[in-house]
Amino acid sequence: MSARLGRLAVIGVGLIGGSLARALRATGWVDEIIGCGRGRANLEQAVELGVIDRYTHDIAEAACTADLVFLAVPLGAMRAAFEALNEALPAAALITDGGSAKGSVVADCRAAAPGLLDRFVPGHPIAGKERNGVGASSAGLYEGRRVILTPLAENDPNAVEQVRSMWQSCGASVTEMSVEHHDEVLAATSHLPHMLAFGLVDTLARMKENDEIFLYAAGGFRDFTRIASSNPVMWRDICLANRDALSPMLAAFAEEMNALAHSIGEADGVELLAIFERAKAARDRYVEGLNRP
Amino acid sequence: MSARLGRLAVIGVGLIGGSLARALRATGWVDEIIGCGRGRANLEQAVELGVIDRYTHDIAEAACTADLVFLAVPLGAMRAAFEALNEALPAAALITDGGSAKGSVVADCRAAAPGLLDRFVPGHPIAGKERNGVGASSAGLYEGRRVILTPLAENDPNAVEQVRSMWQSCGASVTEMSVEHHDEVLAATSHLPHMLAFGLVDTLARMKENDEIFLYAAGGFRDFTRIASSNPVMWRDICLANRDALSPMLAAFAEEMNALAHSIGEADGVELLAIFERAKAARDRYVEGLNRP
Numbered sequence: 148m149s150a151r152l153g154r155l156a157v158i159g160v161g162l163i164g165g166s167l168a169r170a171l172r173a174t175g176w177v178d179e180i181i182g183c184g185r186g187r188a189n190l191e192q193a194v195e196l197g198v199i200d201r202y203t204h205d206i207a208e209a210a211c212t213a214d215l216v217f218l219a220v221p222l223g224a225m226r227a228a229f230e231a232l233n234e235a236l237p238a239a240a241l242i243t244d245g246g247s248a249k250g251s252v253v254a255d256c257r258a259a260a261p262g263l264l265d266r267f268v269p270g271h272p273i274a275g276k277e278r279n280g281v282g283a284s285s286a287g288l289y290e291g292r293r294v295i296l297t298p299l300a301e302n303d304p305n306a307v308e309q310v311r312s313m314w315q316s317c318g319a320s321v322t323e324m325s326v327e328h329h330d331e332v333l334a335a336t337s338h339l340p341h342m343l344a345f346g347l348v349d350t351l352a353r354m355k356e357n358d359e360i361f362l363y364a365a366g367g368f369r370d371f372t373r374i375a376s377s378n379p380v381m382w383r384d385i386c387l388a389n390r391d392a393l394s395p396m397l398a399a400f401a402e403e404m405n406a407l408a409h410s411i412g413e414a415d416g417v418e419l420l421a422i423f424e425r426a427k428a429a430r431d432r433y434v435e436g437l438n439r440p
Numbered sequence: 441m442s443a444r445l446g447r448l449a450v451i452g453v454g455l456i457g458g459s460l461a462r463a464l465r466a467t468g469w470v471d472e473i474i475g476c477g478r479g480r481a482n483l484e485q486a487v488e489l490g491v492i493d494r495y496t497h498d499i500a501e502a503a504c505t506a507d508l509v510f511l512a513v514p515l516g517a518m519r520a521a522f523e524a525l526n527e528a529l530p531a532a533a534l535i536t537d538g539g540s541a542k543g544s545v546v547a548d549c550r551a552a553a554p555g556l557l558d559r560f561v562p563g564h565p566i567a568g569k570e571r572n573g574v575g576a577s578s579a580g581l582y583e584g585r586r587v588i589l590t591p592l593a594e595n596d597p598n599a600v601e602q603v604r605s606m607w608q609s610c611g612a613s614v615t616e617m618s619v620e621h622h623d624e625v626l627a628a629t630s631h632l633p634h635m636l637a638f639g640l641v642d643t644l645a646r647m648k649e650n651d652e653i654f655l656y657a658a659g660g661f662r663d664f665t666r667i668a669s670s671n672p673v674m675w676r677d678i679c680l681a682n683r684d685a686l687s688p689m690l691a692a693f694a695e696e697m698n699a700l701a702h703s704i705g706e707a708d709g710v711e712l713l714a715i716f717e718r719a720k721a722a723r724d725r726y727v728e729g730l731n732r733p
Contacts, residue, residue, distance in 0.1 A: 274658065332653055335644055336656050336657040336661055337661065339640065340660065340665075343664075343697070344719075347636065347693070348719040348722050349696075352719065354628065360629055364726065365567065365630060367633065367667040368629055368630065370663040370667070371637060371663070372633075373660065374663070376723045376724055377660075379717045380713065383709050383713045390707060393701075393704055394701045394702075397697055397701040398701035398702075400643055401694040401695070401698040402694070404635070404639055404691075405691060405694040407639055408688070408691035411686055411687040411690065414683060416680055419680070420672055423638050426637075426641040426642040427638075427670070428645075429650070433641075433662075436655070
């Protein structure tokens, strides 16, 4: 398989959808790209930038002549998208998505378009920025990044292979895991850190002298809280979509922080040093891994 | 006042002490700089780099001919330093420090060298990196950064003015606040974020499939956890020194995270969006403030 495709429909032409469009156009993997979204200004910018060839606000219209549909809408908009695709998708066309949680998207497909399950290959490119919109997209966003596919029992193996090949052509490294495992892993590495960053900034902002407090935040604070500048609606949707994995993990982390507060209060230097040394070693190993060629 | 000084003794020639030495030498504020520390290799490197003129391993020897002593040792080593200074400090010489918590350092001075309280002006430059040692130091580290002084009731006003002038000559912006307020502010903006970063990385590292989990951490995770690569001994000392402010603040934050876990579990999208929007607005304002000329 892994042939190139004729026509790509990108539903949601923002950072994620726009970057896939740019990358597939750059490699010549598609002939034509149709964008679909709600905001006219963003879609017109996408045409001007050459990211898409034309656009519509109607998902069914975008999909009805497509060979591949890429769903890059917020998680809260996935079900409505599947409802539109259920009627409109051509018989041979494939669907994949870029959602940050997979269980909810699969549930949406199963509820709204069960007949499409053989051709919907759930995916998640591990890439992102705090900026949104097609203006932030780039052809190189997925270069050297990981993409996780979570193939379904119903999936046609050729569909999985086609989607894998698409991401590889963007320079991404593709791996597969189960939907449930994906949602656990991402809760730990992405969703939990975002909750801590949002929570910390919100806590500080609600303190009495919050203006003064932010004055004395050093460089480490800026890095630590960068992800708190992410899109609030997107993150509300991610929390709701992945609540089964995220809520208990966040509660367990709160317990860890309570225990740490206790160790600090008790001046337990041995325990504190053990935690900080384990963390530093793990973090240094992680960075070494990133830098390995 | 604000005259330049003849001889500076830097106790602890690492990032913080080494950078002050470099900056004061660059501005010609001091004639001679004596370094003091335990590790010979680091001190010899400091001489080779021109950061200090000579060194000793003995605090009393370093201080006994100094006009100004800068204490840049870990917080856990402050009391012993004051004990050494109590005997050795010349009558007209001043002391200041760079410790990240101020209450414990003042308590150490009060316990070990109460006769020096008029001439010890506690200070804290809000600057740091994850790297340590004189090799990481630079003359420009304090350029445009904030330095907090927490003058004591016992302080000679001329001593405070002299220390203020020293930091201003390094390009820093100097403000004053009480010891207690400093420790609250720093618990919020620096110590708490470090606890979250250390805690998060440690929690992930103790998960069953921790190697796999770190594989899927995206760019945001790298920024978010950068401060978890900081020196574990230094951070143990900071936690112990500032435990009165930090322990309750961390426990309160754990409660916030429990409440957030509950909101996520209950799928309370309204509450989640409100938190994330407040946090994003506060974080964006903070960055705007940093970028303001």
